[in-house]
Amino acid sequence: MFETWEELEASIIGCKKxxxxxxxxxxxxxxxxxxxxxxxxxxxxGADEDKEGIPFVGKAGKLMNMAFDGxxxxxxxxxxxxxxxxxxxxxxxPEDDExxxxxxxxxxxxRLVKPKIIVLLGSVALKNILGKEYGITATxxxxxxxxxxxxxxxxxxxxxxxxxxxxxxxWQDLKQVVKRDREF
Ligand code: URA
Ligand code: SF4
Numbered sequence: 714m715f716e717t718w719e720e721l722e723a724s725i726i727g728c729k730k731x732x733x734x735x736x737x738x739x740x741x742x743x744x745x746x747x748x749x750x751x752x753x754x755x756x757x758x759g760a761d762e763d764k765e766g767i768p769f770v771g772k773a774g775k776l777m778n779m780a781f782d783g784x785x786x787x788x789x790x791x792x793x794x795x796x797x798x799x800x801x802x803x804x805x806x807p808e809d810d811e812x813x814x815x816x817x818x819x820x821x822x823x824r825l826v827k828p829k830i831i832v833l834l835g836s837v838a839l840k841n842i843l844g845k846e847y848g849i850t851a852t853x854x855x856x857x858x859x860x861x862x863x864x865x866x867x868x869x870x871x872x873x874x875x876x877x878x879x880x881x882x883x884w885q886d887l888k889q890v891v892k893r894d895r896e897f
Contacts, residue, residue: 714820714821714824715821715825717825718747718825721818721821721822721825722742724818725740725742725798725818726740728740728798728799730814730815731797731799731810731811731814731815732811733757733797733798733799733800733801733807733811733815734799736799736800736802737758737763737799737800738763738764738800739758739762739763739764739765739766740766740798740799741757741758741762741763741766741767741768741795741798741799741800742766742794742798742818743768743792743793743794743795743822744767744768744792744793744794745788745789745790745791745792745793746789746790746791746792747792747825747826748826748827749790749791749792749826749828750791750828750829750830750894750897751786751790751791751792751828751829751830751831751832751890751894752791752792752793752794752822752823752826752828752830752831752832753769753777753791753792753793753794753831753832753834754794754795754796754819754831754832754833754834754838754842755768755769755793755794755795755796755834755835755838755869755870756795756796756797756806756807756834756835756837756838756869757795757796757797757798757799757800757801757807757837758795758797758798758799758800759771759773759800759804760800760804761774762774762800763799763800768793768794768795769793769870772871772874773869773870773871773873773874774870776870776873776874777870780870780880780883780884780887781887783884784884784887784888784891785891786887786890786891792822792826792828794819794822795819796812796815796816796819796837796838796841796842797811797812797815798815798818799815806837807837812837812841816841823862828862829862829863829894829897830862830863830864830865830890830893830894831862831863831864831865832864832865832866832867832886832887832890833864833865833866833867834867834868834869834870835849835867835868835869835871835872836848836849836869837869838866838869839852839866842864843857843859843864843866847866849866849868852866853866853867853868853882853886854866854867854882854885854886854889856889856893863893865886865889865890867882867883867886867887868882868883868886870883
């Protein structure tokens with residue numbers, strides 16, 4: 714564990730700890746407020762993120778930004794990162810070994826940000842952070858507290874692009890997050 718952002722950011726430069734290093738253009742480390750009360754965790758970079766080096770800038774990200782605008786979440790005020798920092802080929806899910814290795818960086822990010830709330834975007838984030846026994850369909854919209862952090866699992870924004878009915882639930886889940894955050 715690194716105690717400063719400078720050390721952590723320096724440690725990931727040129728990372729070759731897993732095979733996802735082979736096809737990436739950019740490491741997508743994370744973005745936003747390093748002292749955020751709310752953190753969002755996605756799955757891994759897609760093509761647009763890989764090109765720009767910033768999480769959630771593609772189609773799913775644009776949809777998430779629209780929800781943020783509607784609900785009153787300022788993207789600059791929260792911190793956004795992914796389970797894996799390099800794009801999986803053809804946007805496949807990260808494999809267990811890749812996620813396990815890359816999670817060290819994310820854990821360190823969480824340690825430095827010290828968020829009160831973590832929003833888990835989709836099944837990959839949920840299972841890698843809280844455990845394989847959790848399923849997104851049963852768990853979404855429900856608070857789970859662990860070690861002083863409140864977790865809110867919800868749909869991955871890309872799922873909203875495929876299924877309109879999930880938009881309402883996503884919206885409701887983020888509303889809960891904003892409401893809880895105001896109570897702190
Ligand atoms: N999907 C993710 O899980 N993360 C991104 O950064 C972009 C799309
Ligand atoms: Fe390193 Fe993570 Fe990229 Fe794998 S995905 S090469 S562990 S930064």
